[in-house]
Amino acid sequence: MEILYCPRCGAQNSQNETRCHSCGALLPGSAGAASIQGHPEAGSSAGHIELTAKPPVIKWYLIYCIAMALLYIGCTVFGGLLTFADLSSFSAGRDLMEMKIQGIIMLVVGIPLFFLYAAAPFLPRKPWNWIFSIVLICIGMTSCCCIPACVPLLIFWIKPETKEYFQQ
Secondary structure, X not given: XXXXXXXXXXXXXXXOOOEXXXXXXXXXXXXXOOOOOOOHHHXXXXXXXXXXXXXXHHHHHHHHHHHHHHHHHHHHHHHHHHHHOOOOXXXXXXXXXXXXXXXXXXXXXXXXXXXXHHHXXXXXXXXXXXXXXXXXXXXXXXXXXXXXXXXXXXXXXXXXXXHHHOOO
């Protein structure tokens, strides 16, 4: 009986297993798994690594990031208008200082969040990016308008195939 070594943790598994009994990673030879021959600690370089297939949730995450980036650039533009434009004719009984403060808050919040969401689709497939993406999804959950999109996105994001895609 052949022994398979887990490419992630190095645990020994029997030949007929598809997932590691220790960490749950896909084992060599199973569909979409990283295929590495030999023991990982022995320095064997005889094997090769297959990239995992892109899960469908990645497409929805990219759409989410683009939508959130557009939302935050809109907040930034509107905040700039409130902060720097002459609003004395548009105040309609509202305090001008209150409107300027709201504009500054929109600028301070909108600019960094725009850059975070705009950069997210271009980041590499690394374990830290999987965690960064969860943070961005959870930031979206702070708005009741985004919760219907964020909850299913988060549910599918934490599935094992998405973790495998990011080498988690």
